[in-house]
Amino acid sequence: MAGVSAPTVSKVINGRAGVALDTRRRVEELLREHGYRRPEAVEPAAILEVVFSVLESHLAIEIMRGVESVAREHELAVGFSEMRGRLAPGRGWIEQVLARRPTAVIAVYAGFTPQQQGLLSTSAIPLVALDPTGEPGHAIPSVGATNWSGGVAATRHLLDLGHRRIAKISGPPGFLCARARLDGYRAAMDAAGIPVDPALVRDGAFAFEDGLARGAELLALPDRPTAVFAGNDLQALGVFEAARRAGLRVPQDLSVVGFDDLEFTRWCGPPLTTVRQPLTDMGAAAAELAVGLAAGRPPAQTRVELATTLVVRQSTAAPA
Amino acid sequence: MAGVSAPTVSKVINGRAGVALDTRRRVEELLREHGYRRPEAVEPAAILEVVFSVLESHLAIEIMRGVESVAREHELAVGFSEMRGRLAPGRGWIEQVLARRPTAVIAVYAGFTPQQQGLLSTSAIPLVALDPTGEPGHAIPSVGATNWSGGVAATRHLLDLGHRRIAKISGPPGFLCARARLDGYRAAMDAAGIPVDPALVRDGAFAFEDGLARGAELLALPDRPTAVFAGNDLQALGVFEAARRAGLRVPQDLSVVGFDDLEFTRWCGPPLTTVRQPLTDMGAAAAELAVGLAAGRPPAQTRVELATTLVVRQSTAAPA
Numbered sequence: 001m002a003g004v005s006a007p008t009v010s011k012v013i014n015g016r017a018g019v020a021l022d023t024r025r026r027v028e029e030l031l032r033e034h035g036y037r038r039p040e041a042v043e044p045a046a047i048l049e050v051v052f053s054v055l056e057s058h059l060a061i062e063i064m065r066g067v068e069s070v071a072r073e074h075e076l077a078v079g080f081s082e083m084r085g086r087l088a089p090g091r092g093w094i095e096q097v098l099a100r101r102p103t104a105v106i107a108v109y110a111g112f113t114p115q116q117q118g119l120l121s122t123s124a125i126p127l128v129a130l131d132p133t134g135e136p137g138h139a140i141p142s143v144g145a146t147n148w149s150g151g152v153a154a155t156r157h158l159l160d161l162g163h164r165r166i167a168k169i170s171g172p173p174g175f176l177c178a179r180a181r182l183d184g185y186r187a188a189m190d191a192a193g194i195p196v197d198p199a200l201v202r203d204g205a206f207a208f209e210d211g212l213a214r215g216a217e218l219l220a221l222p223d224r225p226t227a228v229f230a231g232n233d234l235q236a237l238g239v240f241e242a243a244r245r246a247g248l249r250v251p252q253d254l255s256v257v258g259f260d261d262l263e264f265t266r267w268c269g270p271p272l273t274t275v276r277q278p279l280t281d282m283g284a285a286a287a288e289l290a291v292g293l294a295a296g297r298p299p300a301q302t303r304v305e306l307a308t309t310l311v312v313r314q315s316t317a318a319p320a
Numbered sequence: 321m322a323g324v325s326a327p328t329v330s331k332v333i334n335g336r337a338g339v340a341l342d343t344r345r346r347v348e349e350l351l352r353e354h355g356y357r358r359p360e361a362v363e364p365a366a367i368l369e370v371v372f373s374v375l376e377s378h379l380a381i382e383i384m385r386g387v388e389s390v391a392r393e394h395e396l397a398v399g400f401s402e403m404r405g406r407l408a409p410g411r412g413w414i415e416q417v418l419a420r421r422p423t424a425v426i427a428v429y430a431g432f433t434p435q436q437q438g439l440l441s442t443s444a445i446p447l448v449a450l451d452p453t454g455e456p457g458h459a460i461p462s463v464g465a466t467n468w469s470g471g472v473a474a475t476r477h478l479l480d481l482g483h484r485r486i487a488k489i490s491g492p493p494g495f496l497c498a499r500a501r502l503d504g505y506r507a508a509m510d511a512a513g514i515p516v517d518p519a520l521v522r523d524g525a526f527a528f529e530d531g532l533a534r535g536a537e538l539l540a541l542p543d544r545p546t547a548v549f550a551g552n553d554l555q556a557l558g559v560f561e562a563a564r565r566a567g568l569r570v571p572q573d574l575s576v577v578g579f580d581d582l583e584f585t586r587w588c589g590p591p592l593t594t595v596r597q598p599l600t601d602m603g604a605a606a607a608e609l610a611v612g613l614a615a616g617r618p619p620a621q622t623r624v625e626l627a628t629t630l631v632v633r634q635s636t637a638a639p640a
Contacts, residue, residue, distance in 0.1 A: 047367060060380075072401070072413075079397040081397070081398065096392070102397070244589075266528075
């Protein structure tokens with residue numbers, strides 16, 4: 001039906017190279033139309049593919065480390081691809097994956113269309129979401145971190161130091177992880193009986209520039225905050241810079257807490273007090289889930305959230 | 321001879337999963353003993369494997385981006401593994417690679433024993449070295465950057481600003497890239513007729529802590545330098561911290577130049593003047609070399625060095 005030779009069909013089914021992209025596409029489509037599902041006996045390629053949104057590139061190495069440690073135990077290679085900010089990988093990408101037939105795909109904050117999920121499913125390629133941004137709405141098994149609890153821990157730390165005017169710079173409102181961290185902040189403030197001043201809560205992208213801009217606004221207030229809980233580490237470094245420009249010292253004049261625990265924050269001025277996401281463990285958990293699915297074991301739970309931990313360094317102190 | 325079935329031998333030859341490690345080892349050894357070389361007709365897995373030494377993990381994402389852009393054009397996946405500081409990957413690793421039979425292996429500052437190179441060669445798996453540390457002594461094709469020229473450009477920039485007491489913190493003496501950057505510094509100083517004060521030249525590891533310790537020593541000298549050219553960006557951030565502790569402002573009281581242009585240095589105090597290594601382009605060049613070798617095209621040259629560029633930001637100024 002496809003007008004190609006049997007060896008070509010075999011190459012497509014077995015995910016080997018040497019077939020033109022449009023031929024591969026035609027054969028794959030015919031296979032799907034006729035309800036072909038690869039038999040278990042056809043071994044997939046010994047590779048776990050990890051797909052990143054460019055947003056998460058600062059987190060990538062730690063995640064890859066975790067995936068690799070599990071992959072190595074199972075004698076699998078780890079594949080890397082980056083979507084460069086497109087939230088769903090392009091058509092070309094999914095076809096390349098179908099051709100390679102990896103053991104499983106791990107999507108790091110990467111959205112897949114239902115059609116793409118269907119294509120992976122037809123080919124019996126399991127899909128797992130690793131989601132440092134905390135989106136729990138996946139139909140597919142996913143791994144995240146406890147963003148809300150991290151928000152509580154960071155805010156409680158500042159309260160324990162004696163701060164009362166604690167500002168919150170949040171992430172993009174559409175990101176559930178940003179909402180969870182913000183809700184944790186509110187919960188800790190409420191529990192301590194401190195009303196939240198709406199002027200001290202601001203949104204921004206998860207970027208240095210937004211930390212700098214929102215930080216500058218907050219520090220220019222007549223009754224400025226004595227502490228800022230940033231949405232992530234990049235924003236926190238932006239607040240450092242806003243403080244420098246305002247002639248304020250961290251932590252003597254201003255306490256700052258981040259979120260993520262990116263390695264380089266310990267080299268960027270006073271080592272940053274932050275909420276650590278266990279990215280390596282999250283990568284490993286996603287890989288375990290993926291390997292289990294590939295072996296036909298349904299996961300015990302479809303959403304795993306690993307604990308965050310407050311790491312106290314030198315950017316927080318009692319208010320002057 | 322191996323005491324296994326024909327399908328098992330076929331799985332080993334074709335790099336498919338489902339064979340126990342010791343069986344795979346026995347079959348691979350017998351194949352090698354009998355001079356078996358996989359025929360060209362057996363397609364390798366559509367993957368480029370990139371092996372990192374842990375040393376280079378800060379550089380990893382940019383390199384992976386470059387490799388991936390070329391791999392995608394050729395419909396190849398990109399594999400990632402990290403050696404965690406072991407300079408030659410362990411026995412288990414090489415066997416896993418042989419089993420997977422990638423299209424090619426790119427080693428990023430990763431040494432391979434002659435035996436391991438032999439195993440890859442028997443299996444017709446090309447090996448390319450991507451070497452941001454500048455080691456030109458490879459027998460295998462390699463990609464690097466122009467470290468010496470970068471050293472000249474950085475030093476000339478400081479001389480042009482009017483600095484004369486310019487300190488050099490170098491990398492580990494055994495690293496040729498460190499030596500090349502140091503030689504570039506000396507060449508620029510000589511060309512300007514400025515004698516190098518031996519007290520201003522110090523060695524260190526390529527780490528923040530070494531920049532901090534050597535920086536503190538230099539700033540404690542009776543006749544302290546007005547500028548420091550660090551061995552890499554991490555050392556430069558250590559010098560920032562040494563300056564802060566000594567109550568000196570960058571760049572008003574001390575100019576600092578780094579080497580690498582890691583993305584996060586623009587968020588760590590005054591944005592760092594540094595020498596940019598084109599890591600993404602280097603990754604792409606290594607991938608092109610690897611793809612060419614896999615297609616049976618010998619490289620036009622076995623050592624490619626891409627140009628470094630001085631990027632002037634805000635950590636350098638004329639001396640007070």
